[in-house]
Amino acid sequence: MHTSPPVTRVDDPLVRDVLRWYAANARDLPWRRAEASPWAVLVSEIMLQQTPVARVLPAYERWLRRWPAPADLAAEEPGEAVRAWDRLGYPRRALRLHAAARAMVAEHGGRVPDSYQALLALPGVGDYTAAAVASFAFRRRHVVLDTNVRRVLSRSLAGEARPAPAPTAAERRRAETLLPADGATAARWAVAAMEFGALVCTARTPGCDRCPVRRRCAWRAAGFPDDGGRRRTQRYDGTDRQARGRLLRVLREAPASVPGDALAAAWDDAGQRARALDGLVADGLVEPLAGDRYRLPR
């Protein structure tokens, strides 16, 4: 690797301690290796949206072996991306990643753009992903606010068990204040804070007894207050969401098009099945053909 060892002085003690913790405890994940391309970083970030690392790993390896550059994916039918997405969940991500690959070919010479703004303009790339790719792949200095970072800062600095449902201006200011001056150190801080939130300062059972910043943690100092303000978790069984998943699974596992009967076998309730199918078609995940047949989009 051509980057120099960190020489930047990190003044904030939280940042310093989390960086030190990361140096000793980071997992060896493929998208963090020096040889990971910007495309690999982007693929990993999209796959990791709401999906655990353990489930992403095999899909990530297969994906990059098959499509090592944006142009390789762009040359495929969108349905192939949906099929290769397998059961990662939220298959619209696959469609958007495919659209992003085509946009990169059309507008960026087949490369992943290196600016936050250009990244943000890609389908399926929001604030978090744009900042993460700009930071991790290009060492640009950005606040990277994912759910882990937000939880770490809420606890250690604000003394609250969990952050607000959506990032607030105050949170951004807080994060900006901590951000190291140079891009490379800022990137390392971002990934370190995320890793720390994933492995120590976790949502359910935080490892406060082995936490390197516990002496300064505002949440601990306040006695671990918990207002219990959880997000309402949605039911899944019997929902349209589940129906969509079942239908799409039939389509993914079929080599070509399938008859409506095959979909009917996957979901009993005809009204709900029709609604789910309409939704899938509207999302571009399913293509209806003549004669009551369906396939993944071409």
Next chain:
DNA sequence: TATGCGTGGTC
């Protein structure tokens, strides 16, 4: 701003 969007593991 609230809601819809998959899937499977954990406690």
Next chain:
DNA sequence: TGACCAAGCAT
């Protein structure tokens, strides 16, 4: 056992 949780995005 059923909530809760997992590196969000789009509308």
